[in-house]
Amino acid sequence: MTRGLSDADYRALAEFRRALRQFLSFSEDAARAAGLSPAQHQLMLAIRGAPGGGTPSLGDVAEWLQLRLHSAGELVGRAEVNGLVVRSTDPDDHRRVLLSLSEAGEEKLAELTRIHRDELRRFRTDLDALLNHLDEA
DSSP, rough: OOOOHEEEEEEHHHHHHHHHHHHHHHHHHHHTTOOOOHHHHHHHHHHHOGGGGOOHHHHHHHHHTTTOOOHHHHHHHHHHTTTTTEEEESSSSSOEEEEEOHHHHHHHHHHHHHHHHHHHHHHHHHHHHHHHHHOOO
């Protein structure tokens, strides 16, 4: 049996969405403070955090970021010019472009990831309280 929605349910969802917006705003501000665009930060995360731990292709990253291949290529190009990303040809399939982070990109991403990890810990505390409230409702 499903109960009706209460005012508390709506408040909880509104609070959750507010918390998500706050985290995204924090993330974008942190990227800018580190000299990156938020899109470059997301690109670097997609490369370094690729599923399976392998070297992702341009197509993999485009799919991960939900971008058209052309748009992902432009983003990679700007990051490459800034010394953050390195392109290489897949030795097994010369049609595929593989992406990795440069040493400077690795350092910049590590710095941002430490900051984000701390913010996520704070976010988790807020989220746990919110979820506990929903469990009680």
